[in-house]
Amino acid sequence: MELQELRTLRLVSATCLALLLAACGGGNSTPADTAPVGTLVEAAVQTKNPSVLAAGVPIAGVTPFIAFVTLYGTAAKSVTSVNFVIAAQPGTVSKPVSVTYSYDYLARRGYVAADLSSVTVPVFGLYAGKTNAVSLNLTFSDASTYQMPLSIATSAWTDPDQIYDRPTIVQARAAGSSLGFDFLYMKSDYGSPVVIDTDGQVRWVGPAVVDTLSTDFSDGGFILGSDATPDIYRLEFDGTYSTTGSLAASGVVAFNHDIEAGKTAFLNNVDIITNGVEEGDSTAQEFTPAGQVLATWDLGAILSATMTAGGDDPTLFVRPSADWFHMNTAIYDASDDSVIVSSRENFVIKLDYQTGNIRWIFGDPTKYWYTFPSLRAKALTFLGDGLLPLGQHSVTIANDGSLMLFNDGTSSTNQPVGAPVGQSRAWSSVSDYQIDETAMTATEAWDFDYGKSLSSSYCSSARQVTDGSILVDYAEAAGGTATHIVGLDPNRNVSFDIQYANTGCSTSWNAQPLALDAMSFD
Numbered sequence: 001m002e003l004q005e006l007r008t009l010r011l012v013s014a015t016c017l018a019l020l021l022a023a024c025g026g027g028n029s030t031p032a033d034t035a036p037v038g039t040l041v042e043a044a045v046q047t048k049n050p051s052v053l054a055a056g057v058p059i060a061g062v063t064p065f066i067a068f069v070t071l072y073g074t075a076a077k078s079v080t081s082v083n084f085v086i087a088a089q090p091g092t093v094s095k096p097v098s099v100t101y102s103y104d105y106l107a108r109r110g111y112v113a114a115d116l117s118s119v120t121v122p123v124f125g126l127y128a129g130k131t132n133a134v135s136l137n138l139t140f141s142d143a144s145t146y147q148m149p150l151s152i153a154t155s156a157w158t159d160p161d162q163i164y165d166r167p168t169i170v171q172a173r174a175a176g177s178s179l180g181f182d183f184l185y186m187k188s189d190y191g192s193p194v195v196i197d198t199d200g201q202v203r204w205v206g207p208a209v210v211d212t213l214s215t216d217f218s219d220g221g222f223i224l225g226s227d228a229t230p231d232i233y234r235l236e237f238d239g240t241y242s243t244t245g246s247l248a249a250s251g252v253v254a255f256n257h258d259i260e261a262g263k264t265a266f267l268n269n270v271d272i273i274t275n276g277v278e279e280g281d282s283t284a285q286e287f288t289p290a291g292q293v294l295a296t297w298d299l300g301a302i303l304s305a306t307m308t309a310g311g312d313d314p315t316l317f318v319r320p321s322a323d324w325f326h327m328n329t330a331i332y333d334a335s336d337d338s339v340i341v342s343s344r345e346n347f348v349i350k351l352d353y354q355t356g357n358i359r360w361i362f363g364d365p366t367k368y369w370y371t372f373p374s375l376r377a378k379a380l381t382f383l384g385d386g387l388l389p390l391g392q393h394s395v396t397i398a399n400d401g402s403l404m405l406f407n408d409g410t411s412s413t414n415q416p417v418g419a420p421v422g423q424s425r426a427w428s429s430v431s432d433y434q435i436d437e438t439a440m441t442a443t444e445a446w447d448f449d450y451g452k453s454l455s456s457s458y459c460s461s462a463r464q465v466t467d468g469s470i471l472v473d474y475a476e477a478a479g480g481t482a483t484h485i486v487g488l489d490p491n492r493n494v495s496f497d498i499q500y501a502n503t504g505c506s507t508s509w510n511a512q513p514l515a516l517d518a519m520s521f522d
Contacts, residue, residue, distance in 0.1 A: 037078045038144030044073075055136070055150060062239035064128040064154040065195075065204040069136065070120045077116040078140045079103055084123050087133040093173045094182040094197035095517040097125035105521040109238075122238035125183075125195070125203045125516050129156035157202065161190050163500050163507055167200040170484070173496035178489045180467035183516035185222075186485070186508035187215045187258075192235065193222055195514060198487055200498045203516065209233055209241050213509050214255035216266060220521045223289060225255030225268060232289055245291030252285075253278060257328045258394075258510060262286040263353060265294055267330045267339070274298065279320045284330035284341055295353070297339060299325055302356050303375070310374025316416075317372060323414045328459075329395045342395045342405065344458075345412045360435070362403075362442050364388045367422035368415045380435065386444025387431050390423055394461035394510060398432055399468060402445055406460045406472070407431040427452040430462040430472055430488075448472070448492050454484060459505035465513050469495075473511035476502065483507040 044052030053073040061067055071079070086097040101121065106112055111120040126132045136148040159165040164186075173179065183203065185193045193215050195204035206222075210233060214225035224233040230247040247270065257269040265288045271280045279300060286294040304314035318324065329342040337353045347363025361369075361378045369375050382388060391410030398404040409425030429449040433442050448470075459475035468490035477484050483502040487495040500507050 036142050036144030037075050037140035038146040041075050041146045058152045062207050063205050064157045065126050066124045066239050067126060067152050068120050068122055070118050072118045076119050079119055079138055080141050081139045082121050083137040085135045086125055089127055092199045093175050094199050097516050099519045101521045124237045126152060126154050128154050130154060164194050164202050168499040169200055170497035170499050171494060173198045177495050179487055179495045180465040180469035181513035183514045184471055184511050185514045187213060187510040189213055189506035198496050206235050206239050209235055213257060214259045216259040223259055225259055228254055232291060244289040247287060247291050250293045256281055260331050262332050267332060269327045269330055277320050281323060281327045282325040297351055297356055306358055307374045312372045312374045328393050331395055333397055340395055342392055344391050345414055348389055348395055364390055364422040366420055367412055368419040380440050380442040383441050383443045387429060387447050393459060398464050403433045403435055404462060405431055406462045408457055410457045426455060428454060428456045459509040461510040463512050471511055471513050473508055475505050475509050485511060
């Protein structure tokens with residue numbers, strides 16, 4: 001060994017020893033002697049001293065998209081946050097996965113050893129069947145930092161349903177394309193939500209929890225409602241899950257369709273027992289994950305009261321034993337404390353959150369509902385020559401406060417014999433409407449019809465992100481045999497189109513963007 005190298009090694013070793021004594025409270029160090037923890041770690045790496053900080057061999061999770069890395073050593077107790085970044089694979093366009101954990105979050109989840117000697121980091125969003133270049137970016141209690149490079153090899157993943165691991169890329173996302181999201185999750189009827197990137201690579205699936213369409217992402221995990229029971233589940237990105245509550249006490253039989261953010265908790269669509277009769281798809285609730293029901297909107301009761309007051313016979317329209325309403329979305333509008341509900345069979349309806357009173361009804365006037373004067377009196381007048389909502393799904397509030405929805409183009413399918421079923425179209429679109437509640441009018445501001453090339457009769461969704469980009473899910477294209485996941489840039493140009501095999505609405509009845517490139521757990 002050269003003399004200069006030996007002197008450097010002795011200097012680094014002495015620094016490391018001094019820092020170790022200071023970090024552990026040993027020696028006669030003073031504040032002036034205490035160097036940043038990040039420097040301590042760097043010095044330890046130079047001397048290959050694992051007692052300060054070292055990473056154990058990554059442990060595979062419940063699916064290949066998840067792994068666990070444990071950090072050991074005296075510096076582990078000084079960690080305040082951990083960020084991991086998974087580098088994009090060559091030839092891909094989507095951003096790297098970037099997730100940050102606070103130390104407190106990891107401690108709450110049981111990932112900090114009781115003696116504080118180690119911290120385990122769940123790493124998710126890995127490419128399956130690849131060697132992943134991962135960077136752990138550590139921040140310590142003195143605000144110093146250290147970057148630790150890792151290599152995590154994962155096993156291949158074969159989709160048991162033979163769908164998500166074999167997409168057809170109809171249009172690949174181009175490098176440098178302007179798009180406000182890089183990841184999304186599909187609400188699958190096969191169990192776990194499926195996370196993909198905009199290159200079409202599967203980046204996460206969890207364990208099979210429960211067959212469900214009803215899913216929402218909240219506070220770093222997924223809320224799931226069972227298709228067959230009133231039970232509520234929570235599924236975490238580390239692959240763990242638990243039953244959090246049940247809605248059985250409120251008469252709920254099962255969840256159906258969607259779960260969305262509510263005023264203070266979550267909004268759902270449920271099948272419910274009322275007066276001994278099971279009513280499907282006509283009741284919305286706001287509920288907590290523990291199963292507490294905060295509010296209920298029984299559309300059968302609300303419409304019956306309105307029709308009776310207006311001199312109509314509600315039994316001709318509200319038919320509890322039939323799928324007369326078919327609710328597929330209920331969302332909260334914070335701008336005026338209201339709930340907006342989509343009825344596939346009839347219309348979009350806005351209710352006062354507190355009273356349940358009808359604010360307006362918006363739909364096709366050639367359908368059965370419009371034949372009742374009491375309901376017609378609540379209807380918005382449609383101005384212009386745009387597209388009316390027909391069989392719509394996924395009602396949302398757009399960035400500018402307008403009403404945006406996936407416009408399936410489907411007429412009613414479950415009206416009384418001889419009753420008018422309304423219009424239909426041979427293609428589906430995304431439609432955006434400006435509502436004037438004072439004048440009681442609606443105007444279509446714009447629509448996207450993809451050149452009238454795709455039709456999805458049922459299910460489907462459209463979601464806008466901050467920059468105006470839109471994720472469109474054609475759940476039942478090609479006569480129900482295919483699903484198209486389409487990204488629109490802020491100018492509503494197609495950025496990518498990924499196609500999957502489909503039966504019914506099972507593959508992706510609804511999809512939402514997911515900020516896996518900038519996610520935090522506090």
